[in-house]
Every structure is written in C-alpha cells, then in structure tokens.
Amino acid sequence: MKVLVIGGGAREHALCRSLSLDSAVSALYCAPGNAGIAEVAELRPVDALDGGAVAALATELEADLVVVGPEAPLVAGVADAVRAAGIPVFGPSAEAARLEGSKAFAKDVMAAAGVPTARSYVCTTPEEVDEALDAFGAPYVVKDDGLAAGKGVVVTEDLAAARAHALGCDRVVIEEYLDGPEVSLFAITDGVTVVPLQPAQDFKRALDGDEGPNTGGMGAYSPLPWADPKLVDEVMELVLQPTVDELRRRGTPFSGLLYAGLAITSRGTRVIEFNARFGDPETQVVLARLRTPLAGVLLGAAKGTLDAVPPLVWREDAAVTVVIASHNYPETPRTGDPIEGLAEVAAEDGPDAYVLHAGTRHEGDAVVSAGGRVLSVTATGSDLAQAREKAYKAVARIRLDGSQHRTDIAAKAAEGR
Numbered sequence: 179m180k181v182l183v184i185g186g187g188a189r190e191h192a193l194c195r196s197l198s199l200d201s202a203v204s205a206l207y208c209a210p211g212n213a214g215i216a217e218v219a220e221l222r223p224v225d226a227l228d229g230g231a232v233a234a235l236a237t238e239l240e241a242d243l244v245v246v247g248p249e250a251p252l253v254a255g256v257a258d259a260v261r262a263a264g265i266p267v268f269g270p271s272a273e274a275a276r277l278e279g280s281k282a283f284a285k286d287v288m289a290a291a292g293v294p295t296a297r298s299y300v301c302t303t304p305e306e307v308d309e310a311l312d313a314f315g316a317p318y319v320v321k322d323d324g325l326a327a328g329k330g331v332v333v334t335e336d337l338a339a340a341r342a343h344a345l346g347c348d349r350v351v352i353e354e355y356l357d358g359p360e361v362s363l364f365a366i367t368d369g370v371t372v373v374p375l376q377p378a379q380d381f382k383r384a385l386d387g388d389e390g391p392n393t394g395g396m397g398a399y400s401p402l403p404w405a406d407p408k409l410v411d412e413v414m415e416l417v418l419q420p421t422v423d424e425l426r427r428r429g430t431p432f433s434g435l436l437y438a439g440l441a442i443t444s445r446g447t448r449v450i451e452f453n454a455r456f457g458d459p460e461t462q463v464v465l466a467r468l469r470t471p472l473a474g475v476l477l478g479a480a481k482g483t484l485d486a487v488p489p490l491v492w493r494e495d496a497a498v499t500v501v502i503a504s505h506n507y508p509e510t511p512r513t514g515d516p517i518e519g520l521a522e523v524a525a526e527d528g529p530d531a532y533v534l535h536a537g538t539r540h541e542g543d544a545v546v547s548a549g550g551r552v553l554s555v556t557a558t559g560s561d562l563a564q565a566r567e568k569a570y571k572a573v574a575r576i577r578l579d580g581s582q583h584r585t586d587i588a589a590k591a592a593e594g595r
C-alpha cells in the first residue's frame with residue numbers, strides 16, 4: 179500500500195512513524211512534512227489547503243490511501259477533492275468537518291443527537307452577548323464560532339475580557355462553564371462503524387500547574403489510571419455513535435477521526451468540543467500504545483469497511499509526550515534556532531524514547547526550529563512514572579536556545595492523584 183500523509187507537525191510525524199513500521203505500507207510520502215518526518219517518509223512540497231494540488235499529487239504518486247492530518251485542509255474540502263479523484267482518503271468531507279469548523283454547528287448536531295454538552299447560546303449582537311454572559315455568570319466561556327487555531331476560546335472570571343473577546347468575533351458561542359478533568363477520546367469511523375481508541379489527557383496551558391496562556395497542547399499521556407474503566411463504553415454510547423449516526427442521517431456522513439474533548443464533571447461526562455482529526459499531542463501517546471498496524475485501520479475507515487477490521491490491540495505500556503516549544507510561544511514564537519541533541523536521544527534512549535518533530539526544518543546539515551511547538555519528546559514505559567522518567571531524560575538532552583517545556587506532564591497521574 180502506498181500512503182500519502184498531508185501535514186507537517188508532530189501528529190503527522192507520529193502517524194508517519196506508525197505507518198513506516200507497518201509491513202503493509204510499501205511506500206510512504208508526506209507533504210509537506212518536516213525535518214523529522216523526512217527520516218521515515220519521502221517528503222513532497224504541496225499547498226495542503228489546495229484540494230486540487232493534493233489530489234494531483236496523490237494521483238502522481240499512485241497513492242492507495244491519503245491521510246489528512248490537520249483541520250484546515252479538511253474544512254477547506256481537501257478530502258472531498260481526493261475522494262473525487264477516486265482515491266481512498268482518511269478524513270471527513272468539508273460538510274462533516276464543520277463539526278470542528280463551526281462550534282454552532284457542533285452544538286446543533288449534539289442537540290439533535292442528545293449528546294451531553296454545556297448549555298450554550300449562539301450570539302451575533304452585543305445585546306445577545308450581554309444577555310448570555312449574564313445568564314451563565316462567571317467563569318465565562320466565550321468561543322469564536324469559526325476555526326481559530328486554538329485561540330478562539332476564552333475562559334475567564336473577568337466580565338470585561340469575556341465581553342471584549344465576544345465583541346471581536348462575528349458569531350460567538352457563549353456557554354456554561356464545565357468543571358472537572360478533561361479527557362480526549364478519539365474514534366476512527368467510516369460513517370457507520372465507530373472504533374474508539376484509548377483515552378488520553380492533554381495539557382493545554384503553557385506553564386506548570388496549568389498556569390499561563392492556552393496553547394495547542396504542551397504534553398499528553400495515556401492511559402488515564404484515574405478514569406472510570408467504563409468511560410470509553412459510556413462515551414461510545416452517549417457521544418460517539420449518536421454523533422456519527424446523526425451526521426449520516428443528515429446526508430453528510432463523517433468518516434475519519436472523530437475527536438471528543440470531554441469534561442468529567444460532577445454531573446457526568448460532557449462534550450467540550452469536537453475535532454475532525456487526530457489531536458496533537460495526544461496522538462503521539464495514543465499511537466505509541468497501539469499494537470495493531472495502522473494502515474489497514476485507516477484504509478478501512480476510508481473505504482467504508484471498518485466493520486471487517488479486527489479489534490484493535492493495545493500495549494500494556496503507558497506513554498508520555500513532552501512538547502518543547504520555542505522562545506515566546508504561544509505569543510510570538512521565535513524560529514530559526516538550531517536544535518542539538520537529537521542524535522544523542524536516538525543513540526542513548528531509543529527505542530522506548532524518541533523525538534517526534536513538530537516545527538522543524540533542515541538548514542544545510544542542521545535542524546532548526548520552524549514553529550511554536552518544535553518537538554514532541556515521547557516515551558513508553560511499564561507505567562506512567564517510568565514513561566515520564568524516560569521522556570524527561572530525553573528532553574534534558576535537547577538543546578534549543580530559549581526553549582520552554584512543562585516539567586509536570588503526567589506528574590499527578592503518575593503519583594496516583
């Protein structure tokens with residue numbers, strides 16, 4: 179099987195790493211990729227938002243499967259263009275990707291499917307905004323309706339800040355505050371059959387102790403020893419299957435990866451958001467634990483034959499990933515700094531610990547930073563404590579001027595808290 183992966187972050191590096199270890203994959207391409215992905219896949223340049231260009235590249239490469247990583251191409255209809263060229267694609271249509279692309283659409287689907295989520299109002303005028311903020315009270319949760327690359331959501335005690343964010347958006351969803359720990363649960367689906375993966379937890383804030391600004395995610399771990407063992411079954415029944423069924427009923431079936439961002443509140447499990455693609459950095463830890471070869475599962479989803487794919491097999495191991503971000507991330511990340519220590523990790527810490535590249539590129543022989551999140555250092559171990567220790571040992575070998583990382587990824591869970 180020839181596979182083309184679209185994207186160039188650590189999520190795509192994790193996908194490519196798993197696909198490169200799968201004996202069913204005879205050729206692996208990634209467009210545009212990054213310096214780390216280049217070690218496991220052949221890189222091709224492409225404008226990932228241009229469906230025609232992606233379809234043409236897939237045709238030229240005679241790809242048997244295209245896997246679209248990030249949300250922006252999906253919302254732009256790249257999967258539709260590839261499907262129209264007759265090539266199986268892992269990733270939803272633009273219509274179905276609205277589940278991530280529009281928070282108001284997601285709320286509408288959840289209401290129709292009876293999926294538990296925060297109560298909310300969709301507001302387009304200052305009067306509606308004030309009414310909604312007043313109705314819910316603090317802490318205020320204000321979400322830009324459209325895609326905003328992780329910057330669309332403001333959660334604050336400060337009414338003026340909540341109001342200012344709301345008035346800066348064309349259309350906002352204002353909703354009830356959900357307390358309790360967050361869980362990311364992914365499911366692979368072909369629009370009918372739904373196969374859940376293992377739950378993970380992401381650390382969204384920039385600084386230790388969940389302080390500082392929201393980011394794309396500073397680390398993740400899986401499994402969640404503190405979670406109810408019935409969580410996956412419960413979310414399948416209450417959230418994932420009804421959502422997939424509702425989109426099929428609407429004539430816009432969702433195939434690809436359905437990501438449920440959940441809050442485990444005192445009143446039960448609630449959906450915080452849906453995404454239409456693998457999460458980053460949760461994918462790094464979820465795939466580290468998946469024993470089943472990945473390509474056949476993704477192809478089953480792409481072709482509508484997921485019901486024939488055998489049950490997934492998981493490792494007993496725990497996995498932890500720690501993101502190394504550039505100087506000034508998330509505000510104005512500095513790029514172009516040389517990264518050292520990558521070869522040391524490969525020589526000293528492998529194969530249980532490895533570095534997945536997020537924002538990197540080659541500059542001559544050197545690897546330099548090329549984005550806000552630069553590396554996702556991932557390790558597996560017999561439990562979270564061991565996986566953590568191995569991940570941080572590898573992190574300590576990396577040298578990147580001005581870089582930052584959290585030191586408390588999976589710390590509480592590893593201590594049984």
Ligand code: AMP
Pocket residue numbers: 296319321328331333353354355356357360382439450451
């Ligand atoms: P989202 O882009 O919807 O994932 O929101 C980003 C982050 O904001 C989430 O991971 C939560 O930490 C937080 N958040 C979103 N919605 C709520 C809510 N209703 N209550 C509390 N926190 C929320």
Ligand code: GLY
Pocket residue numbers: 380394395453456457458459460
């Ligand atoms: N880790 C959060 C996301 O992928 O949206």
